Amino acid sequence: MRQRLLDVLRLLDTTPAPRGRERTAAHRLRAWCADRWPHIDWQVLEHGPAGGSLFAAHGAGPLLYSHLDTSLDDGAATVNRLVTGSAAPVGPLAVDGDTVTGFGLGVARGPAAAALVAFAGAERGRLLLAGSGTHRRGGGTTGLESYADTHPLPGSAVVAKCGPPTLLWHEPGACYLTVRVTGRSGAVMLPESATPPGGVVAGAGVVLDELARWREAYLAADPRQGQTGRACGIGAIGGGWQEKPDLLPAELRIDLYVVAGDPVEPAALAAGLADRLRARCARSALRDCAVDVEAEPVAAAAATPADAPVVTVARAAWHDAFGAPPPPISGWTGSTDGVELRARGVDTVRLGPQARPADGDPRRDALSLARLEAYARVYRRLLAELPA
Structure with a gap:
């Protein structure tokens, strides 16, 4: 054998x-x-x-x-x-x-x-x-x-x-979540031309910090059904054009993978996270940016x-x-x-x-x-x- x-x-x-x-x-x-x-x-x-x-x-x-x-x-x-x-x-x-x-x-x-x-x-x-x-x-x-x-x-x-x-x-089941924070593009030599000034990627720390808090709350609510549990993590971050970083991008994108052993509705999860991120961004330099979260189910x-x-x-x-x-x-x-x-x-x-x-x-x-x-x-x- x-x-x-x-x-x-x-x-x-x-x-x-x-x-x-x-x-x-x-x-x-x-x-x-x-x-x-x-x-x-x-x-x-x-x-x-x-x-x-x-x-x-x-x-x-x-x-x-x-x-x-x-x-x-x-x-x-x-x-x-x-x-x-x-x-x-x-x-x-x-x-x-x-x-x-x-x-x-x-x-x-x-x-x-x-x-x-x-x-x-x-x-x-x-x-x-x-x-x-x-x-x-x-x-x-x-x-x-x-x-x-x-x-x-x-x-x-x-x-x-x-x-x-x-x-x-x-x-457990799983889904992908895509977070998009969208402002206005600009140029590095004119930072005030972008929304927010300096570009949306410069405010990534605000979004990442709130995502960390949301993750803690999501995991803390794990009911541990059967043999399974919950997990969540950021797998990718993107924004801008790598070949031309003298331009300030209009969009910050963050991709997460979410696992749940209990019944979780991906669309509802995305909506709740979007509300939370909008509230946090409203208190920061990202206040004039649009925030959206999209869910892509993988399996239940x-x-x-x-x-x-x-x-x-x-x-x-x-x-x-x-x-x-x-x-x-x-x-x-x-x-x-x-x-x-x-x-x-x-x-x-x-x-x-x-x-x-x-x-x-x-x-x-x-x-x-x-x-x-x-x-x-x-x-x-x-x-x-x-x-x-």
């Missing part, structure tokens, strides 16, 4: 699969799988202009799900630098004893490889390694949504993703009943694999594909190995091969025992 896992990981490592452009990777992976397991009908399901997912089935059975795309684009140095601070090439997959390190192992090449190897050795169930599985603004139809729209859905599913060292059957929180068969079987498999029941957890803030499956009536659990940043390069993840093997065995057992 370890050698097969490494073979899959090396193939994925040499095949970029940026979100929405996974089709080449999906076809390459299909050909590789068909050569090794010719008794299985491996298919590429295409979606969007260049998206692609790998799908295969052993007749009836549960769905084992992970995805092909990575959070960062290993071919987009400029985009990566904005997040990681480095545009240098990322080194190849490396193995040192029990540890494997490489780009995109955590999201989600490690668990995807374990899912593929587990499925290839099973005798029932379905496998979907979907394209467009990572969150993205204006991301369009995902590989999972395209599959669910065109194929019969099973009664149960397993999401193979890295996460906490336990079993999840409840995941969803839970599978804790006594559902998929949870019961997964608990037993976990206990046998790791020698103890899955530890209790609360406040989990990772929202992933399970919410989409649950929204369509599919009882779903999520489990997978724990990734950590590799020493020396936070763009690379480190995983234990022994743990990856253990999760692959659990996935194989769940394929054999879960209801179809």
Whole structure:
């Protein structure tokens, strides 16, 4: 099993699969799988202009799900630098004893490889390694949504993703919020020509301070429902033209990612935040600026009943694999594909190995091969025992 896992990981490592452009990777992976397991009908399901997912089935059975795309684009140095601070090439997959390190192992090449190897050795169930599985603004139809729209859905599913060292059957929802503070443009040599004088970006501190206060209040109101909790953070700030900073921009833009395990209406959240920011800006140099907050929902929180068969079987498999029941957890803030499956009536659990940043390069993840093997065995057992 370890050698097969490494073979899959090396193939994925040499095949970029940026979100929405996974089709080449999906076809390459299909050909590789068909050569090794010719008794299985491996298919590429295409979606969007260049998206692609790998799908295969052993007749009836549960769905084992992970995805092909990575959070960062290993071919987009400029985009990566904005997040990681480095545009240098990322080194190849490396193995040192029990540890494997490489780009995109955590999201989600490690668990995807374990899912593929587990499925290839099973005798029932379905496998979907979907394209467009990572969150993205204006991301369009995902590989999972395209599959669910065109194929019969099973009664149960397993999401193979890295996460906490336990079993999840409840995941939070998420949304993006965009804050725009708009004044009037001007020129640096004539600061009074802008509104406010000196430009709207000069007043960013006022907006950021109020956002920090709002975040504290949002998190303090977390009711901690089920296994989940709340999270919120600023992921991007923009304003002006980098190639011509002698111009004072008219707009300041701040983008936030918001997670909620409890029912939260994104539009209402945006409206409340806008009112708060307008009140704060009215008491500052930004008093003559317009303030707007736009919400883009990603998914709503969803839970599978804790006594559902998929949870019961997964608990037993976990206990046998790791020698103890899955530890209790609360406040989990990772929202992933399970919410989409649950929204369509599919009882779903999520489990997978724990990734950590590799020493020396936070763009690379480190995983234990022994743990990856253990999760692959659990996935194989769940394929054999879960209801179809």
